[in-house]
Amino acid sequence: MTILNLNRVVEQTLVLNSNLLRISRVTVEKALDRNLPDIVGSADQIQQGFVNLISNAVEAMEGSGGGTLTVTTGHISREGKVMVRFKDTGKGIAKENLARIFEPFFTTKKEKKGVGLGLSVVYGIIEEHGGSIHVESREGEGSIFTVELPLKHPSDPQPGNGGAHEH
């Protein structure tokens, strides 16, 4: 667990996937909040989660020969959270599958292409950080995955009154 900035993790993840994105003809658009506050967490784990979300987006756009991946970050100050949103222009998710996509081994991909673990791993990582993930999608119209993470990790020591006494 370290102090990290999600913009940096996003940038690093995009560099790591730049070949895949180029070969798959995916244009990346970034709308990163330059004043995004730091959070406490595992950069490696969060990066792994972003890799899984990007892989899914790329796979969803394969059938149409590419598309646009828009990555947005933002600060929800009133809730003490930051958010990262991955929006793709892929084939979208059928309504009847929406409730199941985070289940381990749920996949709609052909044999050998998908194991169905990507999103369950993402879910576990986000949960471990005290955050949440939700999806908006319509078949044929693309998908939006929004991750919200608290500024403070749940395992952080809670701020006490530091021994100061008020009388």
Ligand SMILES: Nc1ncnc2c1ncn2[C@@H]1O[C@H](COP(=O)(O)OP(=O)(O)OP(=O)(O)O)[C@@H](O)[C@H]1O
């Ligand atoms: N961006 C997306 N666009 C369309 N469908 C998606 C997207 N992300 C996930 N899905 C759907 O959710 C299912 C589960 O995703 P998940 O990443 O868990 O498994 P997978 O991609 O099928 O396999 P794996 O990640 O193990 O290679 C996918 O099979 C697909 O039907």
Ligand SMILES: [Mg+2]
């Ligand atoms: Mg996947």
